[in-house]
Structures are given as structure tokens and as C-alpha cells.
Amino acid sequence: MGGLKTQHRNALPVPTRKPRSSRTGRATMADVATAAGVSAMTVSRALNRPDKVSEEVRARVAEASRRLGFVPSRLAAALATARSMTVTVLIPSLTNSVFIDVLAGIQETLSPHGYQPVIGVTGYTPEEEERVLRTQLASGPDGVILTGLDHTPATWDLLRSIPTPVVHTMDLAPDADDALTVGFSQFDAGHAVGRHLVERGRRRIGLIAGQLDPRTRQRCDGWRQALVEAGRHDPSLELMVPDSTSVALGAELLERMLAAHPDIDALFLCNDDLAQGALFHCARRSIAVPGRLALAGFNDLGGAAWTLPPLTTVATPRHAIGVEAAHLLLAAMNGRDDGPRSVDLGFRLMVRETT
Amino acid sequence: MGGLKTQHRNALPVPTRKPRSSRTGRATMADVATAAGVSAMTVSRALNRPDKVSEEVRARVAEASRRLGFVPSRLAAALATARSMTVTVLIPSLTNSVFIDVLAGIQETLSPHGYQPVIGVTGYTPEEEERVLRTQLASGPDGVILTGLDHTPATWDLLRSIPTPVVHTMDLAPDADDALTVGFSQFDAGHAVGRHLVERGRRRIGLIAGQLDPRTRQRCDGWRQALVEAGRHDPSLELMVPDSTSVALGAELLERMLAAHPDIDALFLCNDDLAQGALFHCARRSIAVPGRLALAGFNDLGGAAWTLPPLTTVATPRHAIGVEAAHLLLAAMNGRDDGPRSVDLGFRLMVRETT
DNA sequence: TTGTAAGCGTTATCAC
């Protein structure tokens, strides 16, 4: 029926014709085709596989294309090829620079390959993550990158049900199951801090944590384990609150901790912003650091090396995690999903002057 | 068709049929339709306009849809409706928290309305911005949010050529032309700092700036103007470098400044990270702040209130800019693009203890 | 209330 030439139609009351690009007003391939005196298919080829087309046609198409300001519709291409050139990236929060660093690594790596990261924010809850994932899956991403391994059962099902490769970041797969994972051991990192404090000869070692996501908890677990091993663990010295971390919160929690346990001589703060707040509070209250109180943070965020005194903390490979996750995903999206399943990028204890 | 049991296939050399969803393996509306014993159109309605469908059919569709794990393809919908439910957001950098704050405001505002922000990174250059914009436009966003007003002529042309609404952020339109703009006066903000330093009685007031994008330049211009007005401007006290700002750079540049001009008694650092670096350096070198040297930063980033002494700086409405930009865009995308063309969200000079 | 037909703008496929 496509054979029925439109021109023959008007023998009768012609319904509104469509001589050119429809609603959007944008030029389509068909427009370029007519302008260049070739078929739409040839335009497509001239643009995507220039070598498959004669020199002359290529030029004519380029010219017409430019003249009409033609921008090929990725939507249509995506629908036709089943490749959206899009990658869904889900992170807990936009305002936590930890995830932004990962995101930056992802974006830098994906971008040169023509993939668009599309970010979704989960607010640290697996339920919201599931919701957002479901929404995003509707746009048919070619890949998915998630934060952590703590997903709802339904999310796991969803992930299994799609043909799309998935990479989990910031953590390590507990067992070598079928998930692609890039991160480091949060437990070991926390353990390293605990041991460091012990080795410094501290006896009353406390813990302050906020934003109790699974990764924070693992850090705390590691720290606790180290103290237990050294026989110096006192559960009453743990102050864990669900609030999101901030410099202000660090100061406030330290105050509370000191009020209840004036005798602590070391403190692990599960994120650098908390540690900076604590450090600030110490300065205000003239508490000698590390003399009277040793302080250790986590993540080695921007300012950590520039506090007074410079903060002992754990440097985490956030950017590298993003880069590696993207690499793994790229490989998988191109059918090469052999590589290692769980990539451990490690961490580094940065011993500076607060311990 | 779905009724045809696979087991009966081998009766005849049946040509490859397509009883179910094609390449992607995902269920399609047609699949759900057959499963629910209705037409595809009815499925579409049941999902998008439930009130247009009988109670019973709605239930059957929901049931079938759930059973098949049906996820409607946004791609197809977008192609059919010419609405992608997507908004292109271009920012200079992912690692500068200034833009992340704006982005967060945008995402929070857009998300509840079903719009997906798709971010693009321009690396602070108009040329790259043009390239990224061109790429993104191919996916047919329903709206565009750009950073600043400094675009290439080709970019302006592009923007004019599309039916899509556009909002520019972080700055104010010089004249009330036809661009939607949300921001504040960078010039005035810089001017306020300059005047403040003058009013504090400082005589040798210097300037340190990095990341010389148009907005930074405008801040510097404002500052300069204030000093000129007070008759205290000395061009040799300006130290401007193209490098991206960081705490480390702040310390380094202060050192250079002091070496060349030991007599300065006040300094405007065009970004808080520079200011924090300078502050740190002062502490190390035992330079009294503000006694011997007054320091003012810009942006009121996270740690600014928590330095020792707390940093005087300018609080900029980054989050609010994102929120407002998104609101303006939403209005425009819904056809109500009347509102004010240039929204000034102002700024606040936060006088703390470094001045 | 529900179904039919056509089309959105590409690309895969198979002729020519």
C-alpha cells in the first residue's frame, strides 16, 4: 500500500497533506533525502557509514543536511536499533561529593564512547531506588550502574529480568556471585582506622557516625572488630545517628560525646565532614588534637589535608571506581562481559596530624 | 497467538513466527493486550488514562501487565508524542559544588513532574558547550537549562532554531532580551565585597582569582569598581590565573602575593576554596587574620562557616537558582511562558570573622 | 467504552 503514490490521492477531497517535517518542525531524514535527491536510506548510510556511499552522494547529503539544519533523532534511531546509547546511574544523593566523584569518573569514561549517563537519585533508600530504577528502565538504557549492593528483592528481580548489563559500585560482592562490582572493602577500611587508633596507644576509642547506610555500617563494623581484637571495645562509646552528615553535626555530636564520656582519647568519625566539625569544636573548646583527643575521618574529602592540624583519614578511590565501573559496563555492553566480576580498588589510610 | 503452544510447532515447517516481544525480549503493549484479551490501544488507555476504561478491563490489564513484567517503552512513547520528558542540563563541571547545588535544585523540582534531567558537561568552554548541546538536542529534550550567558553564536542560533524553551542560570540578562534567566548579579556581589573591605578601613586590598570564567570576571570587575570608587585600586594587587580553583591553589597564590606585596592588608578570593587555602597558609605562617590581613571568599561553600576564624564570604542562592530555573522551564514547557524574563535571586554578604 | 488504521523518524533487510 505504500506503493500508492500520494499524488494520485487528490483525485478526491485531499485531507491535510504533510509535505514536510511534522509537528516538531524539525527536518527529518526524508526532508534531507528529497533535498539531496536520494532516498532516506542513503541519507542514513551517508551519515552513519560514509564508506558505504559514493563520494558524490555523501557530499550532497552533507550539504543538504547542513542547509536544513538537520539533527537526526536519537529517539527514532534508538527505537529502530534497540540501543539508546544511554546509561542509567543511580546514586543516593547529589549533595554528597562522594557520589559526585564517582559520577564524574563515570561520565568522563562513558562520554567519549557516545554514551549518555542519565542520573537518578535514590535518597539512600532501597525502595526509592526500586522506584527510580523502574522509571528509568522505561527509557531502555543500554547499561545500569547502581550504588552499593543493598537493593530490594524486587530490584534484584528487575535487574535479572533485563538483558542490560549492571554494575554495582562502592562495595565488594560478598561472594563471587553473578554481579559486576567495583569498590573496596568498607569493613577493612574501618578496621584499618580502628587498628591505627589502637596502635597509637589510645585506650578510650569512640565512634561517631551519621547517615547510616550499609556502607557506613560496614565501616563501623570493621572499626569495632579492630577494637574487639585489641580488647578495647566499649559499646557505650559508639554514637550513631541517622541524620545526614555535616560539619555542624560533627561539632554537635562531639559535644554530646564529651558530655557523656569526658575520658575518650580517640574518635573515629565515619565521614570527613563530621571530623572537620569535631576538629573545629576542639579548637573552640581548646581541646588539644591529637594531644588529648585523636581524630580520624573518612573519605579524604577536599579540605581534609587543609585543616589545622591536617586530618588523618582514609582516602577512597571514588573517581577510579567511576572510571572502572564505566569500563566494565562498556565491555559488557559490547558483549565482552568476561573480565573479573568483583574489582577491589582498595583504600589508603592517610595518617596525618590529628592522630 | 500467544495461545499457540510451542510444543505444537513441529507439526509443520512453521516459518519463524513472532509470538512475543522481539529483540529486547521485553514484553510490549501488544503482548499485554493479547494476554488481557483487549487491543493494544486499550492497554495504553488503561495505563495512561485509567478513567477512560472500564473498571474490569483496567483490572485485567493491570494483572496481565504485572504478570508479564511489562515496562512501557518511553522511547516509543516519546517518538509518538514528540515529548521525551527529558530536560538537557549543561554545566561547566561536575566537580565544582556550585553547579552541583544548582543541579540538585533542578532535579528536585523536575523529578516530581516526571521530567528527567540529562546532564552534559561543558568544561567551561563555549565551544564544548555547543558540541554537547548539539549532541543532546538529538535526543529531543523538552527543555534546556544552560549555565551562564556566554555561548557561541552558533549556540544562540541553535537555541533559537528549536521549539524548546531554554533557561540560562547563574547570571542576569544584561538587557531584558528574549532569554529566560535566573541568577544574581555577579558584578554587584563582587562590588559588595570590595566595598565591605574598604569600609573595614583596609588600604591595600588585593584580589586573587582562578577559573576565569565570565562570572568570575564579573565578580572581579565589581570588586575593582568598588575600589576605584574609593580611590584605593592598585592594579598590581590583582593576581588572576586560569587554573581551576582549589584549596592548594589558594595557599600557593597567597604565598606569591605576599612575596610580591608584603604590605597588603586585605584580600578578596573569588572562591571559597581559594580563601580556605589562604586562611590555612596564614595560620601556618602565623599571619593574624583579620588583624594583619583580612580575607573574604565567595559562594559560602560548606566549610566556610567552620574555618578558624570563620570566613567572611558571599552566600549565593545556588539551590534556589536551580529550583527557580526548573519552575520557569516547567511553566514554559506547559505553554505558560509569560512570567518574568530575568529573575534576580540576589546574594548575601556573610560578614564573619576574617574581615 | 473499545478497536482500527496510520504514523512518529529511524534502521535492517533484501532487492536491484
Add this chain to the structure above:
DNA sequence: GTGATAACGCTTACAA
């Protein structure tokens, strides 16, 4: 090397 045709999966008419 080029072109006609049929998808891709959905929705906007319009018809029943």
C-alpha cells in the same frame, strides 16, 4: 552503491 519495505512500540485520530 542505492532504494523500497517493513519493522521498532507506542499514541493520535477516528470509527464502531
